[in-house]
Amino acid sequence: MGRGRDERDNEADLSAGPGPVSRHADGGAAGAARHLGPLRTMPLWLKILTGVVAAVLVGGIAFAGFWFFRLQGNISKAPLNAGGGSTESPANDATGRMQILILGSDTRDGKNSQYGSADDSTGYGKSDVMMLMDISEDNKRVNVISFPRDLLVDIPQCTDQKTKKVYPARSGVMINEAMGEAGIGCAVDTVNKLTGMQVDHFMMADFNAVKELSNAVGGVEVCISDAVFDPDSGLRLPAGTSSVQGEMALSYLRTRHAFADGGDLGRIKAQQGFLSSLTRKIKDEGTLSDPARMLKIADVVTQNLTVDDGLASVPALLTIGNRLKNIDIGKVAFVAVPTTPAPTDPNRLVIAEPAGAQLFSALRKNVDLTDPTAPTTTAPAPGESATPTPSPTETAAPVPPYNKAIQPVTVANGSGVPGRAQELVQALVSGGFAATSQFQAQPVAKTAVYYGPNFADVATDVAALLGIPAEQVIPLPAIQGVQVYVGSDFTTGTAFGSGAPALPSDIVNQTAGDKVCQQANPALIVRQ
Structure with missing residues (x-):
């Protein structure tokens, strides 16, 4: 009985070829041959290159990740x-x-x-x-x-x-x-x-x-x-x-x-x-x-x-x-x-005006400080006089029937820009209106020149000096003298609408292209 079982087992083994087990084995062998064939035939140099590229990619990703997280963690x-x-x-x-x-x-x-x-x-x-x-x-x-x-x-x-x-x-x-x-x-x-x-x-x-x-x-x-x-x-x-x-x-x-x-x-x-x-x-x-x-x-x-x-x-x-x-x-x-020394303490500084206001105005307008916007007036041609000579038939400009130096002119800063009034006060003083003052005012959109009784001529001249249009010169009985109320339409410059702010000529200390030697403090100079 035992032998018969062995013989049956052997017979089953011998007859397994045509059966399902044999077909599975054959399929597996065929599959292995199909999948491994290209690898067996790949040149050695290509295998090495593939491995190197894979290593570089993995290493590069790891390197980039390391530095990203390192730098991010530093901040x-x-x-x-x-x-x-x-x-x-x-x-x-x-x-x-x-x-x-x-x-x-x-x-x-x-x-x-x-x-x-x-x-x-x-x-x-x-x-x-x-x-x-x-x-x-x-x-x-x-x-x-x-x-x-x-x-x-x-x-x-x-x-x-x-x-x-x-x-x-x-x-x-x-x-x-x-x-x-x-x-x-x-x-x-x-x-x-x-x-x-x-x-x-x-x-x-x-x-x-x-x-x-x-x-x-x-x-x-x-x-x-x-x-x-x-x-x-x-x-x-x-x-x-x-x-x-x-x-x-x-x-x-x-x-x-x-x-x-x-x-x-x-x-x-x-x-x-x-x-x-x-x-x-x-x-x-x-x-x-x-x-x-x-x-x-x-x-x-x-x-x-x-x-x-x-x-x-x-x-x-x-x-x-x-x-x-x-x-x-x-x-x-x-x-x-x-800056200039502070009035209350010479060891401290305050912003020098109007230069400070001019600088901030230029920055807000995005002016190139190394080459500020040129004046709108054109230079005279060679041989041409900068000041035209009037013909005999022309009459000289009339002299104002008042003393500019004593006219009460105020500048109300409603532009929303700190220091803006000081810049215009300086322009008015330079134009002869020495009694000019300033104050901070509520923001307004449009600039105007207001004037009180008997100050129409002064208001006209003030507006002309600042380039403010005549239609923006307005009588206001409650005003004593002349008031320039600066709005958000006049945030830069001293000529309305020009937008070309004045700047001190030495406002730039140096550029990154300049090689400058610093002056030593005489009190700390030593002998070499």
Whole structure:
């Protein structure tokens, strides 16, 4: 029985060929031959190439992912405003005109603890450096406007976005204190109020950022007229050109006494010279087109950078960098806000007028500060007199039947632009109307010249001086004298409708293309 079972099993094995098992085996063999055939016939070089490409793709994706998450993780962020809000729609970071407030924090916490005491590391700190970077819509121009830390300004009401504590508005306060209580957003709101512009983003770096960035680019060239040593900052430089990095680069930017007369304005010019040199080096050495160097710099910068929510991503920062990489360095203008010693304290500064109002007016109108709009009047042809000689039949212009210097003329600023009235007051004074005053008024859309009884002739001359049309000269019995009520249709310039603002000839300190040697403070010059 057992043998019979064995024989049946053997017979089943022997007869399995034509059955289903045999057909399955045959199909499997045929399938293997069909699928493995091409691999068996693929050349060795093609197999190697395929493996290399796959490895590169996988490695590239992993590398890109590593750097993306590393850089993204480096970024710190804070709110853009402190209650001031935005009066404009958000700018298109890729294509729109853009203002970025650049701040250098003097906080001494973390890696910066060696530069101060524990008391210095509390709160938000003060802005050791404050610059407004203005990028034109066509990416052809950049204005960098520096605000002295000793500048007295009005700080608006600000709310700390973390604690929701409200800090009241203050007047006559140093601008570097704006962010000390309510954070960076309060500094942004202060600059908005001061300039009449709208800051789109901010970037704040600390002391360590300067050291690390200067090391990453291999040093930055600076120039000074004489050998100098500042014991307060530790800056020691020989006369002429030197390359500074690390601690020495930080000392160069921090020193408050080494340049010019030892004041804040000399410090600003030195900082602008440093940034000009840094810009030239990055452009000349092709850093922006070198991925390895760019990653190194990006890593350094993002580790020491705080930005607003709108910039708190790697793509957003890359967008800004991409806009800047092709700008002509001769069109990167460095400007300091015009200032004069404060009447209440000669060690502090206030905005000098009308130059300050003229600068802010030009910025709002997007004027090229390196080549401001030319006057609308054409120059006389060669050989032609600039002042036509009247013919014998022509009569001279009639002399006004009044004394311009004593006529009461006021300028009511309803334009919504801070400082606008001062600019027009200066134009009127220059035109002979010495008794001109100003005040802030309710916003209006249309400019008008109002006049009281017996002042029609004065009003006509005032309107002509400012280019205001005759149909906008209006009698108003309640007015004493003449009042120029400035509306939102007259926000720039001193000639209505021309839009060509006057600017001081020396408003630009330098461009990024200029190599400037800083003047050393005579009190700190040392013998080499």
